[in-house]
Amino acid sequence: MTAETVIGAVGRQAEFRTCQYTGLKVDTAAQTLIKANAVAAVVFLAIGGLMGLLVALTRWPAVHLLPADWFYLILTGHGANVLLFWIIFFEIAVLYFASAVLLNCRLATPKLAWLGFVLMVVGALMTNVTVLQGDSSVMFTSYPPMQAKPNFYLGIVLFAVGALIGCIIFFATLVIAKEEGTYEGSIPLVTFGALTAAIIAVFTIATGAIILIPTWLWSLGLISDIDPLMYKVVWWAMGHSSQQINVSAHVSLWYLIGALLVGAKPLSEKVSRTAFLMYILFLQLASAHHLLAEPGLDASWKIVNTSYMMYLAVMGSMIHGLTVPGSIEAAQRRNGFNRGVFEWLRKAPWGNPAFSGMFLSLIFFGFIGGISGVVLGTEQLNVLMHNTIYVPGHFHGTVVAGTTLAFMAATYLVLPLIFQREIVWPKLAKIQPYLFGIGAAGISLFMMGAGTLGVARRHWDITFSDANLSFAYSAGAFLMMGLNGIFAVIAAIGGIIFVLVVVGTVLFGEKIESGHKLTFPLHSGGGAVASHYGSEGTVKLPGTIILVGIFFVCFVLYYFINWKYLSELWLFR
Amino acid sequence: MAATPPEQRIWWNEPIERVELIWIFIAFLWGLFMFGFMIAWHFIGQQNLSKEAYRIAPTAYEQKVENFAKQFQVREEQGIPVVKPKPGADVYLLARLWQWWPILELEKGQSYRIHLSSIDWQHGFSLQPTNINIQVHPGYEHVISLTPTESGAFGIVCNEFCGIGHHTMTGKIYVTDKKQAAADQRLAEQR
Numbered sequence: 001m002t003a004e005t006v007i008g009a010v011g012r013q014a015e016f017r018t019c020q021y022t023g024l025k026v027d028t029a030a031q032t033l034i035k036a037n038a039v040a041a042v043v044f045l046a047i048g049g050l051m052g053l054l055v056a057l058t059r060w061p062a063v064h065l066l067p068a069d070w071f072y073l074i075l076t077g078h079g080a081n082v083l084l085f086w087i088i089f090f091e092i093a094v095l096y097f098a099s100a101v102l103l104n105c106r107l108a109t110p111k112l113a114w115l116g117f118v119l120m121v122v123g124a125l126m127t128n129v130t131v132l133q134g135d136s137s138v139m140f141t142s143y144p145p146m147q148a149k150p151n152f153y154l155g156i157v158l159f160a161v162g163a164l165i166g167c168i169i170f171f172a173t174l175v176i177a178k179e180e181g182t183y184e185g186s187i188p189l190v191t192f193g194a195l196t197a198a199i200i201a202v203f204t205i206a207t208g209a210i211i212l213i214p215t216w217l218w219s220l221g222l223i224s225d226i227d228p229l230m231y232k233v234v235w236w237a238m239g240h241s242s243q244q245i246n247v248s249a250h251v252s253l254w255y256l257i258g259a260l261l262v263g264a265k266p267l268s269e270k271v272s273r274t275a276f277l278m279y280i281l282f283l284q285l286a287s288a289h290h291l292l293a294e295p296g297l298d299a300s301w302k303i304v305n306t307s308y309m310m311y312l313a314v315m316g317s318m319i320h321g322l323t324v325p326g327s328i329e330a331a332q333r334r335n336g337f338n339r340g341v342f343e344w345l346r347k348a349p350w351g352n353p354a355f356s357g358m359f360l361s362l363i364f365f366g367f368i369g370g371i372s373g374v375v376l377g378t379e380q381l382n383v384l385m386h387n388t389i390y391v392p393g394h395f396h397g398t399v400v401a402g403t404t405l406a407f408m409a410a411t412y413l414v415l416p417l418i419f420q421r422e423i424v425w426p427k428l429a430k431i432q433p434y435l436f437g438i439g440a441a442g443i444s445l446f447m448m449g450a451g452t453l454g455v456a457r458r459h460w461d462i463t464f465s466d467a468n469l470s471f472a473y474s475a476g477a478f479l480m481m482g483l484n485g486i487f488a489v490i491a492a493i494g495g496i497i498f499v500l501v502v503v504g505t506v507l508f509g510e511k512i513e514s515g516h517k518l519t520f521p522l523h524s525g526g527g528a529v530a531s532h533y534g535s536e537g538t539v540k541l542p543g544t545i546i547l548v549g550i551f552f553v554c555f556v557l558y559y560f561i562n563w564k565y566l567s568e569l570w571l572f573r
Numbered sequence: 574m575a576a577t578p579p580e581q582r583i584w585w586n587e588p589i590e591r592v593e594l595i596w597i598f599i600a601f602l603w604g605l606f607m608f609g610f611m612i613a614w615h616f617i618g619q620q621n622l623s624k625e626a627y628r629i630a631p632t633a634y635e636q637k638v639e640n641f642a643k644q645f646q647v648r649e650e651q652g653i654p655v656v657k658p659k660p661g662a663d664v665y666l667l668a669r670l671w672q673w674w675p676i677l678e679l680e681k682g683q684s685y686r687i688h689l690s691s692i693d694w695q696h697g698f699s700l701q702p703t704n705i706n707i708q709v710h711p712g713y714e715h716v717i718s719l720t721p722t723e724s725g726a727f728g729i730v731c732n733e734f735c736g737i738g739h740h741t742m743t744g745k746i747y748v749t750d751k752k753q754a755a756a757d758q759r760l761a762e763q764r
Contacts (some may be wrong), residue, residue, distance in 0.1 A: 022576070068737055102576055139734050146694050146736070156679075228695055235702045269579040269587040272598070293708040294717035295689075296626035302612050311604030319601040322593065377612045378622055386706040387697045387732040406627060455696065456705045456732035460649050461740040464730075468651050468672065469743045471701060471728030481609035541592055548596060552603075559607070561612075570703055571619040571684075571720040 012230065014106030019111055019417060020514050021522050022260070025182075026418075030100035034093045034418050038411070039168075039506065041089035044124060044190045045404075046499045048081025052493040056291065058444070060485025061462060061478050062569045068460040072137040075458060077128060083399060084159065084242075090407045091249050092166040093118070097418070098252065099173035104182040106505030108172035114297055124158030127152050139458060141239065144226040150170035155214035157209065168196045189219045189273065190259075193252030196276040201245045203284060216320055232291060240287035246399055247317070248279050250361065250406035254324045257358040261349055263523040264331035267323050268478035270384035277322070278316035285309040289377030293386040308400030318552045320552065321366045323534060330357075335523075337511070341542045352520045356362055357409025357433035364441045366400030371555050372397055381562050384569070387461075389481075390451025397444035400491070405437050408498055416518055420510030425501055430531040432497045439491025443484055450480035453564070504531065622707070624714040631692035634714060640663040642675045650676055655747070663688060663716075666729075666744070668696035668709045670736060673729045673744025681748050684720040697732035701744070706732060721748040 015028045051074045056067040058074075066074060100107040107113065129151070130136050136148035175196070177183060187195070211234040217223045253343040255272070258264035288305030291297055332344030349355045372394040375381055385391065415423055423429050455462055455477050462481065464471050512518075575738040593761035602634035615621050618651040628692055636738055641664070658664050667674045668691040689698055691711040698707045703723075707715070 024656055061611075068715045068740065071735070072734065072739075109592070142693050143733075145736075155712055183578050185578045186584040188577050189579070190576050206656065208691060225714070229713060267590045267593055269584040271593045273584055294621065295708070295710060295713045296624070298624050299615065299621065303608070307611055310606055315597070315600045315604055319597060322596045326590075326592070332684075374607070378607070380614050380618065383706055384624060384704055385621065388704070388706060395707070444654065454699065454701045454730070456699055456730050458734040459730075459732065459740055464740065464743055466738075467741040467743045469676070469728070469745050471730060471743050474702060545592065545598070552599070556603075563610075565704075566620050567618065569620050569705055570700075570722050573619070573621045573623055573704065573718050 009377050024101055025104040027100045027106045029110040030096050031418055033113050037089050037093035038414055041086050042502050044081045044085035048078055048086055051078035056485050058490030061481055066478050071460045072202055075133045076137045076139050080127055083140060085297055087246055094249050095166060095170040095198055098191045099170050101175040102188050102191050105173055105177035108169050111168050116162040118163030120159050123155045127155030144228050144231050147219055150216055150219045150476045153212050153219055157212050160205045160208050166210060167201050168424030170198050190252045190256045192273055193248055193276050197245045197248035197573055199280055200241055204238050204241040210329040211235050236287040236290040241284050244279055245282040246403040250403045251320050253406050253410045254358055254362055257354050258328050260522050261355045262328055262331045264327040265523040269324050271319060272323050275316040275319035278312050281387055284310040292379055292382035302379045315369055323547050324347035324362055325547055326541050328400050329541045331543045345543055346434055353411045353429045354412040355434045357405050361402050361406040361438035365398060366551055368441060368444045369402050371558055375562050381566055383525055384566055385451050387457055388451035389447045390459045392457050393444050393447030393451055401440040401444055401536045415505045416512060419506055420512045421505050422512055423519055424504040424509050429501050430496050432494055436494025439487050439494050442487025443491060446484040448476050453477040574609050591626050615669045625718045627714045629714045635692050636649045638667040641665040659703045669693050671738040671742035676745045678747040679721050681750050682720050684718055687719045689715045694735045695733050699732040699755040701728045701730055724748045724750045
């Protein structure tokens with residue numbers, strides 16, 4: 001059976017070019033699709049990011065920019081545009097890159113890929129238009145019995161179908177590459193990570209269809225009732241898993257950037273790949289951690305789903321948290337930065353936005369997103385922060401300071417290697433990951449702080465000025481929300497610079513001819529074929545051991561601080 | 574290379590670094606500990622969310638709350654009854670657009686069976702500044718045994734988005750000291 005019969009398409013003659021930096025064969029059809037998806041991603045990032053700034057300026061008590069109806073409308077749009085459209089468009093680009101480009105293969109059925117792309121664009125626009133028309137301010141979670149207009153759900157369904165087509169094309173390309181023998185042995189680690197992302201995506205999209213299609217029919221009046229608890233159970237199987245696609249995707253990009261910029265190899269393939277497999281096996285269960293404050297679910301069900309299995313997935317992330325900096329340390333020591341414990345880190349290419357963005361993403365994802373996620377997802381501790389602004393604090397740590405920052409970092413490689421344009425305004429590009437990363441980390445931390453002090457999420461006025469029964473949050477909560485506003489402005493400046501640099505580069509960047517020396521250079525061995533293993537010859541990784549040691553101590557301390565808070569609450573059972 | 578295939582055809586046969594093994598072992602033990610601690614808290618801790626819940630029609634719940642409020646009402650505040658149930662009693666709290674109804678007056682150190690439900694959208698019960706946060710569903714009656722450990726006036730904030738007036742959706746719980754409560758009762762009897 002040939003690849004063509006497997007995917008039911010007619011074989012095609014692909015056109016290739018050879019990348020002058022990595023030596024990889026690039027299918028031009030795949031290249032165009034990667035460009036299209038990346039451009040769409042950045043467009044939705046720009047829209048969603050601007051909405052995010054408006055949200056933050058409204059929640060900054062001293063500014064309080066938008067009126068209530070606009071605030072909830074914009075907040076709904078913000079969630080859809082950045083959490084879904086920006087991230088998934090970018091992920092489709094990553095899938096095409098990790099299959100066709102990394103495997104030296106032609107992309108399966110580019111025409112079908114374009115159909116998927118069009119469906120995603122139409123779906124995203126439909127949802128945006130519906131939200132902007134009003135009457136669909138149901139938030140990202142869109143919990144019934146609150147109802148949006150039918151096109152809100154339909155747009156998301158169309159978008160998901162398009163994304164599903166992208167995943168299928170990724171799988172088909174892997175099959176073709178195997179059939180045509182474009183690589184030897186196992187697929188590369190980055191492709192392997194992308195494969196886990198795609199598998200999780202298929203599960204996620206299937207779950208989304210199970211819940212969103214009935215909800216759509218309900219909004220059309222064809223189904224009379226959607227049980228709110230059942231909706232949540234199924235919805236979160238999509239909602240949380242969709243964020244695990246991001247984790248797999250951005251961890252893959254950490255490895256990719258490490259490889260291309262400092263020549264990093266995984267310390268060992270077995271460990272890194274097993275860690276990715278743990279995501280597939282266990283991460284789905286983490287969706288239960290959104291249901292810890294619901295009525296009628298058993299404690300043992302909650303504990304098994306959020307903990308035992310989930311901690312194996314947490315272990316997956318903790319493993320990457322060691323192997324990514326470890327492989328960078330090993331590579332840097334091989335590059336000659338061998339003095340002391342931290343010379344490898346000090347002399348890392350911090351001026352290269354791809355590297356700085358990737359490393360900041362690694363730190364913030366681990367320390368802020370990772371630790372807070374475990375605490376938030378602990379059966380009893382959840383009652384301290386369920387639906388407070390701690391929750392957006394946590395997920396801004398994972399999907400903004402983690403995923404979005406990693407995707408931005410990867411963009412600094414996509415521009416020269418796929419768009420073949422030299423990055424314009426390199427000085428702005430250099431500071432961009434720092435501005436955006438520190439801004440995003442600040443947002444996360446201060447929202448978590450405010451949430452610990454009780455501030456509700458998705459709330460227009462924390463002064464309760466129109467309320468019949470008055471209540472006042474502590475002064476500390478107001479301070480936290482103000483700091484959140486300030487860091488949101490910093491992040492927004494970083495985001496605007498990113499969009500300017502990307503648009504400027506795509507439109508006006510100098511065309512890269514052969515022999516061109518990049519402003520942000522790749523490692524000379526970055527495109528080399530497999531060689532020896534990571535830390536061989538430099539077995540010791542003292543710097544990395546210290547870093548993960550600090551991480552572990554922070555994790556344990558923060559975990560117990562929250563139990564202390566919990567033990568001081570009123571008694572309940 | 575992370576971007577190129579591994580050296581051996583079968584990645585499972587690749588060697589493992591010792592430092593990785595140690596870290597995996599630590600991470601695994603820590604995961605087991607965290608798992609065990611949640612179970613342990615059901616025995617050593619006093620804060621575990623109830624799993625007692627019933628299906629109920631919103632109108633039926635509304636009726637229950639009104640009967641409850643009529644029975645134990647002691648005064649009125651802003652047009653909302655202030656209700657003072659006996660310690661250990663069943664206490665009904667209703668969430669609707671956009672209020673928590675009625676206002677409760679509880680005694681410190683006494684346990685109450687608090688019933689929570691909504692008659693329209695989903696709402697969020699957020700007791701402040703104590704910071705206890707519980708989701709409230711229409712159609713589901715959630716029963717929680719709650720014991721206030723401090724006295725004073727506490728706010729209930731809705732923390733699940735429920736429409737344009739969401740930010741005005743507040744409620745109140747007064748907690749009185751036992752002594753004070755006993756004194757109040759004596760005063761009432763003398764009158």
